[in-house]
Amino acid sequence: MSVLVDVEGETVRRDFSSEAWEGPPEGALGWWRCVAGGPAAPTQQRSPSDVLLDLFDAWSPGAADQTGQPDARYVAAMLLVRRRVFRADDAQEDPAVLTVECPRRSETYQVPVNVPDETRAGEIEALIDAALNPEQTPG
Numbered sequence: 001m002s003v004l005v006d007v008e009g010e011t012v013r014r015d016f017s018s019e020a021w022e023g024p025p026e027g028a029l030g031w032w033r034c035v036a037g038g039p040a041a042p043t044q045q046r047s048p049s050d051v052l053l054d055l056f057d058a059w060s061p062g063a064a065d066q067t068g069q070p071d072a073r074y075v076a077a078m079l080l081v082r083r084r085v086f087r088a089d090d091a092q093e094d095p096a097v098l099t100v101e102c103p104r105r106s107e108t109y110q111v112p113v114n115v116p117d118e119t120r121a122g123e124i125e126a127l128i129d130a131a132l133n134p135e136q137t138p139g
Helices: 047-056 070-081 118-133
Strands: 002-007 010-015 031-033 097-102 109-113
Touching: 010 097, 047 070, 047 118, 070 109, 070 118
Parallel strands: none
Antiparallel strands: 002 010, 002 031, 097 109
16 A cells, blocks of 8 residues: 655655555545556567568568558658668669668668558558557557
8 A cells, every 4th residue: 555644744655565554644645555566577678660670571562461561661661761770772763762771681672662642641650650659559
């Protein structure tokens, strides 16, 4: 149990085990039951860049679990360039293809330029946001 009390004009929190709790002390400002567990297992959180790389792969044509989403893949590539995970080839000859290099993977990718319309851009943003923040995804 936890309780807030006033000690010489300062609000102080005091915590009690359930065995030691005898009720709130006189003049308590508030009290509540809380559950204290053992040490929390460390959660391994993936970096946003790793998540974007996974999405980039998943949205490729012929990906095992996707049908290919060229507009979403283009957006992911642009975000990876912005994050400096990919480097855009400044000397590319075809304006319809974005050539990017991923030093981390020692790979070069040819990504068709496929700018989504406003509605689709919102959908892609929601997909990326859900991948980056899975704990906030309703479900």
